[in-house]
Amino acid sequence: MNILVINCGSSSVKYQLINPKQDNPLAQGLIELGAQTDHATAIGQLLEQTQDETIDAVGHRVVHGGDSFRDAVIIDSEVIAQIQQWVPLAPLHNPPALAGIQAAQTAMPDLPHVAVFDTAFHSTLPRRSSHYAIDTELAEKHRIRRYGFHGTSHQFVAQEAARHLNRPINELRLITLHLGNGASACAIEMGSSTETSMGMTPLEGLVMGSRSGDIGAGIIFKLLRDEVAGVDELDDLLNRQSGLKGLSGLSGDLREIETEAAAGHDKARLSIAVFAHRVKKYIGAYAATMGGLDAVILTGGIGENSASMRQRILQRLEFLGLQVDEDNNQDARVNHTDKVTVISTPNSRVPALVIKTNEELMIARQTAHLIAQQSRLQVDLHIPIAVSARHLHLDKETFAALFGDKAEPTHHADLSQPGQFACKEKVTLVGPRNRIEGVRLLGPLRNKNQIEVSRTDEYLLGVDAPVRDSGRVKGSAPITLEGPVGSVRLNEGLICARRHIHMHPDDAERFGVEDKDEVEVAITGGPRDLVFCDVLVRVSHGYRLEMHIDTDEANAAELDRSSQGSLVYTDIEGRTASLRNLKTS
Ligand SMILES: Nc1ncnc2c1ncn2[C@@H]1O[C@H](COP(=O)(O)OP(=O)(O)O)[C@@H](O)[C@H]1O
Numbered sequence: 001m002n003i004l005v006i007n008c009g010s011s012s013v014k015y016q017l018i019n020p021k022q023d024n025p026l027a028q029g030l031i032e033l034g035a036q037t038d039h040a041t042a043i044g045q046l047l048e049q050t051q052d053e054t055i056d057a058v059g060h061r062v063v064h065g066g067d068s069f070r071d072a073v074i075i076d077s078e079v080i081a082q083i084q085q086w087v088p089l090a091p092l093h094n095p096p097a098l099a100g101i102q103a104a105q106t107a108m109p110d111l112p113h114v115a116v117f118d119t120a121f122h123s124t125l126p127r128r129s130s131h132y133a134i135d136t137e138l139a140e141k142h143r144i145r146r147y148g149f150h151g152t153s154h155q156f157v158a159q160e161a162a163r164h165l166n167r168p169i170n171e172l173r174l175i176t177l178h179l180g181n182g183a184s185a186c187a188i189e190m191g192s193s194t195e196t197s198m199g200m201t202p203l204e205g206l207v208m209g210s211r212s213g214d215i216g217a218g219i220i221f222k223l224l225r226d227e228v229a230g231v232d233e234l235d236d237l238l239n240r241q242s243g244l245k246g247l248s249g250l251s252g253d254l255r256e257i258e259t260e261a262a263a264g265h266d267k268a269r270l271s272i273a274v275f276a277h278r279v280k281k282y283i284g285a286y287a288a289t290m291g292g293l294d295a296v297i298l299t300g301g302i303g304e305n306s307a308s309m310r311q312r313i314l315q316r317l318e319f320l321g322l323q324v325d326e327d328n329n330q331d332a333r334v335n336h337t338d339k340v341t342v343i344s345t346p347n348s349r350v351p352a353l354v355i356k357t358n359e360e361l362m363i364a365r366q367t368a369h370l371i372a373q374q375s376r377l378q379v380d381l382h383i384p385i386a387v388s389a390r391h392l393h394l395d396k397e398t399f400a401a402l403f404g405d406k407a408e409p410t411h412h413a414d415l416s417q418p419g420q421f422a423c424k425e426k427v428t429l430v431g432p433r434n435r436i437e438g439v440r441l442l443g444p445l446r447n448k449n450q451i452e453v454s455r456t457d458e459y460l461l462g463v464d465a466p467v468r469d470s471g472r473v474k475g476s477a478p479i480t481l482e483g484p485v486g487s488v489r490l491n492e493g494l495i496c497a498r499r500h501i502h503m504h505p506d507d508a509e510r511f512g513v514e515d516k517d518e519v520e521v522a523i524t525g526g527p528r529d530l531v532f533c534d535v536l537v538r539v540s541h542g543y544r545l546e547m548h549i550d551t552d553e554a555n556a557a558e559l560d561r562s563s564q565g566s567l568v569y570t571d572i573e574g575r576t577a578s579l580r581n582l583k584t585s
C-alpha cells in the first residue's frame with residue numbers, strides 16, 4: 001500500500017510517497033508556496049511529480065487535534081469542523097493543514113484521507129501534568145490545558161530506541177528530545193507520554209528557532225501595560241521573533257548561530273547557552289517526575305546534527321548515570337537507513353541515543369493501519385467458538401495401561417478440526433482432594449499425554465496446573481488416571497489450556513494476523529459481554545476457523561454452543577485499536 005504523506009506549512013508543502021513496509025520513501029519533495037502557488041497549485045505539482053506511482057491513501061499531518069482525537073481518523077466533514085475548532089490554539093499550523101486537506105481532497109476525491117495528529121500521542125498525559133494551576137472551571141470552559149505536540153516524532157523515536165536497546169518499551173522510562181525549528185521534550189513511561197514541554201500551544205517549553213518557549217506570564221502583562229506591543233504584535237514577537245533568533249539577533253538557524261559563535265559573536269554564544277540550559281533543565285525535571293531514567297534520545301534537525309549542542313546538553317549528567325562518549329558524539333551520523341547511534345560510553349548506565357526521526361513514515365504507518373482496519377470492517381469477522389469440556393489426549397503406552405494391550409480407541413463422534421474425533425473411552429482423574437469421573441479421550445493417540453481441565457476442575461481435584469499452549473506439557477502438573485484395566489500415575493501432563501484460535505491461512509489473511517500472534521476477542525451482544533485478551537492465534541492448512549475456550553471461560557461470558565466472537569485487532573506497534581464490533585448470535 002502506498003501512502004502519500006502531506007505536511008502543509010504556511011510557506012511550503014512537504015510530501016513523501018511511502019510504502020510503510022520500507023524505510024526509504026518512493027518519492028519526496030518540498031514545494032514553496034508564494035504569490036503564484038497556493039495550496040491547490042502545490043498539490044497539482046505534487047501529483048505531477050508522483051504520477052508514475054500509485055497512491056492508495058493520503059495521510060495529513062495535523063498539529064492540533066486538542067482533546068477531540070486520541071488517534072488518527074479518516075477525514076470527513078465532522079473531522080474538518082473539529083480541526084477548525086483548534087485553529088486559534090495553533091495559528092501557525094492548523095490553517096495550512098486545513099488548506100492542504102481541502103486541496104488534496106479536491107484533487108484526489110476517490111482516495112481515503114487520514115488526519116494524524118501531533119497531539120494524539122500525548123492524550124495519555126496524567127492530570128497532574130495536563131493541568132495548569134488556574135481556576136478549573138475557567139480552564140474547562142475554554143479548554144485550557146496542556147496538550148503537547150510532536151507526538152508522532154516522540155513516539156517514533158521511543159519505539160526505535162526500545163528496539164535498539166532490545167528492551168520492551170513498557171519497561172522503559174525515556175526522555176525524548178525533539179530539537180528542530182519547533183522543539184519539545186517528552187517523558188515516556190511504559191510507552192506512554194506522561195510529561196511534555198509544549199502545552200496548550202506549541203509556544204511553550206524549550207527555546208526554539210523563533211519561539212520563546214517558557215516565559216513568565218507577567219512579562220506579557222508588562223509589555224501590554226507599557227504599550228510596547230499589542231496582542232497581535234506580542235503573538236508575533238513570541239512566536240516569530242524570539243527563541244534563538246531573538247536571543248542571537250541573527251537568525252533561528254542554529255548552523256548560522258554556531259558559525260558566528262565560533263567567530264566570537266557574544267549573543268550567538270548566549271543563545272546557544274540558553275537553549276542547551278533549558279533542555280538540560282527539562283532532562284533533570286523529567287528524570288525526577290519519572291523517578292528514574294533508562295535512556296535519553298535526541299532527534300530533530302538540531303538533535304540529529306549538532307554534536308556541540310548535544311555535548312552541551314548532556315555534559316555533567318553523570319549524577320544521573322549518563323556519560324557521553326565525546327568521540328562517538330562527534331562521529332554520530334544518522335539517516336533513514338542507519339537510524340540509531342549510541343553516543344554514551346559503554347559504562348554509562350543510561351544510554352544516550354541519537355535517532356533519525358521519521359514523522360512521515362509514522363504518519364504513513366498509521367494511515368495504512370487505519371485503512372486496512374476499515375477494509376476489514378467490510379468482511380465477515382465472526383469466529384465460531386467451541387467450548388472444550390475437560391478431556392485428555394493419551395500416548396500409546398498410557399492408553400494400553402488404562403484400557404489393555406489389545407485395545408484401540410473407538411470412534412464416538414467427529415470433532416470440528418479435521419481428523420480429530422471424540423472416543424467412546426473415558427477415564428477418571430484422581431487428585432489429592434477429589435476424583436472426576438467420565439473424562440473423555442480424544443483421538444487419535446498422540447506422542448505425549450495431555451490432560452486439559454478448567455480452573456474449577458483444578459480446585460475440585462486439589463491441583464494447581466499451569467496455563468499452557470497445547471503440546472507444551474513439560475513441567476506441567478502431575479495427575480493419576482484410572483481406566484477399566486489399570487491406573488497410571490503421570491508426573492506431568494495436566495494443564496489448563498490456553499485459549500486459542502485455529503485458523504486456516506486464508507482466515508489469517510482475512511483477519512490480518514499471523515501464526516503465534518496474540519489477539520483479543522470481544523464477545524458482544526449477550527448478557528455478560530467481555531473481551532478475552534491473550535488469545536493465541538494458531539495457523540495451519542489443517543485447521544478450520546474456530547476459537548477454543550474452556551468451560552470456565554464460556555460460563556464467564558454466558559456463552560452457549562453457537563456463540564461467535566469478533567477480533568479486536570492488535571496493531572503494528574502493539575496498541576489495541578477499537579474494532580470490537582460484531583455480536584454473538
Ligand atoms: N548540521 C547541522 N548543525 C547544526 N544545526 C543543524 C544542522 N542541520 C540542521 N540543523 C538545525 O536544525 C534546525 C531545523 O530542524 P528541522 O527538524 O529540520 O526543522 P523543522 O522543525 O522545520 O522540521 C535548524 O535550527 C537547523 O539549523
Ligand SMILES: CC(=O)OP(=O)(O)O
Binds near residue numbers: 183202
Ligand atoms: C508543533 C510544532 O512545533 O511543529 P514544528 O516543529 O513542525 O513547527
Ligand SMILES: [Mg+2]
Binds near residue numbers: 180181182
Ligand atoms: Mg518539526
